[in-house]
Amino acid sequence: MTESATGNGKAGLSAENQAVLTQLTRKDFVSDQEVRWCPGCGDYSILAQTQKVMPDFGFARENIVFISGIGCSGRLPYYMNAYGFHTIHGRAPTLATGLKASRPDLMVWVITGDGDALSIGGNHLLHSLRRNVDIKLVMFNNRIYGLTKGQASPTSELGKRTKSTPDGTIDHPIMPLSVALAAEATFVARSVDTHTEHLQQTLEQAGRHKGSAFIEVLQNCNIFNDGAWRSFTDREVREDRMLTLEHGKPMLFGKDRDQGLRLRGLHPEVVRIGENGVTEADILVHDQHAEDPYLAFMLSRIFAPDFPVPVGVIRDVQRPTHDELMTAQLEAAIAQRGPGDLGRLLNEGETWTVE
Amino acid sequence: MTTAERKLPTQDLERVTIRFAGDSGDGMQLTGTQFTRTAAVFGNDVSTLPDFPAEIRAPAGSLPGVSGFQISFSSLDIHTPGDQPDVLVAMNPAALKSNLDDLPAGGALIVNEDAFTKTNLNKVGYAENPLTDGSLKPYTVFAIPISTLNARALEGLEMSNKQVDLTKNFFALGLMFWLYERTMDPTLRWIDDKFKAKQVIAEANKRALKAGYAFGETTEMFHTHYRVAPAHLPAGHYRNITGNEATALGFVAASTKAGRPIFYGSYPITPASDILHQLSGYKNFGVRTFQAEDEIAAIGSAIGASYGGALGMTASSGPGIALKSEALGLAIMVELPLVVIDVQRAGPSTGMPTKTEQADLLQVMFGRNSDSPVAVVAPSTPADCFEMAVEAARIALKYMTPVVYLSDAFLATGAEPWRIPSVDSLPEIGVQNRVEREGFHPYDRDPTTLARPWAVPGTAGLEHRIGGLEKADITGNVSYDPDNHHRMQMLRQAKIAGIADDIPELVASGPERGELLVLGWGSTYGSIRSAVERLQSDGRSIAHAHLRYLNPFPRNLGDVLRRYDRVLIPEINLGQLSMLIRARFLVDAIGYNRVRGKPFRISEIVSAAEAALNGETLQ
Secondary structure, eight states, X not given: OOHHHHXXXXXXXXXXXXXXXXXXXXXXXBOSSOOOSOTTOTHHHHHHHHHHHGGXXXXXXXXXXXXXXXXXXXXXXXXXXXXXXXXXXXXXXXXXXXHHHHOTTSEEEEEEEHHIIIIITHHHHHHHHHTTXXXXXXXXXXXXBTTTTSBOOTTSOTTOOBTTBTTOOOSOOOOHHHHHHHTTOSEEEEXXXXXXXXHHHHHHHHHHOSSOEEEEEXXXXXXXXXXXXXXXXXXXXXXHHXXXXXXXXXXXXXXXXXXXXXEXXXXXXXXXXXXTTOXXXXXXXXXXXXXXXXXXXXXXXXXXXXXXXXXXXXXXXOOOOHHHHHHHHHHHXXXXXXXXOHHHHHTOSSEEEEO | OOOOSSOOOEEEOSEEEEEEEEETTSXXXXXXXXXXXXXXXXXXXXXXXXXXXXXSSOSTTOGGGEEEEEEEEESSOOOSSXXXXXXXXXXXXXXXXXXXXXXXXXXXXXXXXXXXXXXXXXXXXXXXXXXXXXXXXXXXXXXXXXXXXXXXXXXXXSOOHHHHHTTHHHHHHHHHHHHTXXXXXXXXXXXXXHTTTOHHHHHHHHHHHHHHHHHHHHOSSOOOEEEOOOOOOOSEEEEEEEHHHHHHHHHHHHHHHHTOOEEEEEOOOTTTHHHHHHHXXXXXXXXXXXXXXXXXXXXXXXXXXXXXXXEEEEEEOXXXXXXXXXXXXXXXXXTOOEEEEEEEOBOSTTOBTTSOOOTTHHHHHHOSSSSOOOEEEOOOSTTHHXXXXXXXHHHHHHHTOEEEEEEEHHHHHOEEEEEOOOGGGSOOOOOOOOOOOTTOOTBOOOTTTOOOOOOOTTOTTOOOEEESSOBOTBTOOBOOOHHHHXXXXXXXXXXXXXXGGGSOOOOOBSOSSEEEEEEEEGGGHHHHHHHHHHHHHTTOOEEEEEESEEESOOTTHHHHHHTEEEEEEEESSSSHHHHHHHHHHOOOOEEEEOOSSSOOOHHHHHHHHHHHHTTOOOO
């Protein structure tokens, strides 16, 4: 393939682009399209934080691609000044897989929602994660179908009354982080739309991860499911009801950082330092790089109101990526057999000549 | 190999059709393939029809477990695997029962008499042994204890009885080689190569093959053997090829010519999977194959790869094409090159997965929401798959459009000699990425082809957004403008229609004007051509035209249709091309439609054409 056919990778940047790269700011990633989410929607913040972190990855604008499915989240690529592809419902990971496999030089983001990723696109989520396709998948979770005006989603709480479930949904919700871990995701994290600094840090870490990164962003739909996460994300309560994970640090939370998570047998429990002889030494220490997924899985299960809601990077491990493995097989084939020779291929096997 | 010590008379034949039939574990496909290769390398024209069950191993000896392989080989140019076999090789009672109806009276029947046990006869409902009850009188029967003779030939080898029994198909093959004066050499070489690591198995198969040959030579059962001289095919270098093989090679050739690597996203499905298997062996050509989690992911990944500048391809059969429909609509909307292979099989639903049909034409034409035109091409013979694959890729890349390539189960598994083209003779496929920033708009169009520019990620200054929402003409921005939508629908339609100026005109074979035109498409080419030639030699006023481009049609199709008093359209569906022709050209076409999961017989088409010529109503 010629250079023009594939475009330039990061390494192939012209001097001009290299200069541009070092000067890129949030503004460079703002497209000329008018943003059309509802006023007050959590998506605005996610967009802003995404634009803010984009200059930090060392990729020129033309080497970044945003791919989305259907739903309110699906509009995000229109607002990013990069390459963007607004695809069909649930299928964004499939296009991202094909693109990344054939163009390893690109940085590929997938923007999706709880309905898009976990309902109609559930199969593709599982398989892109297990393959460790090198994509950054940001899932906006507002526990509702917004663009279709308010039906229950796979993360809606049991019994939730919506337009489609006037008597309460009878479908048990699923935990997105548990799904991602079960699918062998190598990077799993959670953040909140309005916690801008934390969201930026989380997106940063996801962007720097090599392999599939799954980020659940707890997002507020102020029209159809207002306040879905407020009971623990509000400024007044967040320190007491959320657990901000940091690698190598004890899992402490609370205004006075005097509460923590301890393991009793196989079960986590919330304890207070100083009560019943509990010391900091009893508190679990976060290890996001642990190869075994047990701690991560436990963290993916605990939630409000019985537990503080964990946010931050739950798991971050290394495994060869899908495009690396595919490229290695192509290179091995060329090393073994030489680059393809069409004439020889067509004449393979038993042939004969008619005079 | 010398032929006979016994000096037997040799009879020259123009054409012979053999059907090998046995249990699906009996190796009938392999036996047929080996005979085909040998006949092809000898210089005969060949045409084959593998016919096997979807079950991998149905219960041994049962009717659903019967697997067959028919090969016709000739000293003449032939187009079909033959209507009826001259020789039926039946390895068990089930094979006899399910194939005997096709054997004409006087036909030769070679049976493995060892398999005609009470148990096996009961399994398929024979109250009496047909070998002894006189019911096979109309045929020339050769009842041979193949299992016993074969086991004797293999005595002394360290093998289980079961392993020994598995080689009996090569005994039958050896016998057929003797009967038709064929050398065993290609098969012996194949055995050596195939069983390199298993000396005993190699030895066993070689002994079986030679024992069958020697049996023909020494027994007094056969009084003649037969010679089918090489055919006078056009000069050139040849190989034997199946439709699926030719399809894979054609796309690799197109990829090489266009300088665009193939990305092939596919989900396993009969009868398309072999293309995936074959392409996965071409990684040194830069071919990336991806076994997706489902049909939708398969096409989605292909669209993603095309977006990045590759030749994105996906393949399936009818049920999988149905699943891909929504994504195909996306590819139409975003106007990216994409090849969708549909190896059709009998339906609806799961239908008969290993049997052929041509009933996805309307699905691929119209099976999507809204007016959503795609180009559609259809190869007509196994060898033609190569040329049409190149065409499908050429059109997709030049016009920035999805192209559906309609093959079918008969083309996919059937084989014929293929005159290998030189690489230089293949069409150049020039395709450029947009790189100039000046005046770039994602939906600005080439004035001739109406193709939009291919601006792939990685191109500085051309960052833009595309998607499934309606586009504003030229800018590609999201638009709900009523007039814009109308304009874009017309443009998408016009782009596909314009391809008609870039494909060959339809040529009818036969008189330029006349009483009857037989119009076909796809794998029915051979049967129709043979039938029309037969009627032409009887002096009837009849011509044949075959459509390889179904959307758009060749631009002279209307003229061709109007030069004949009547138009007969045989199809292995219930009248899909007929519906298109009637709607488009207001021609009162007569349909001949049979959906039996099998190719047409020549005789069926002859009867249908005679009826049409005589103005009779078809049944």
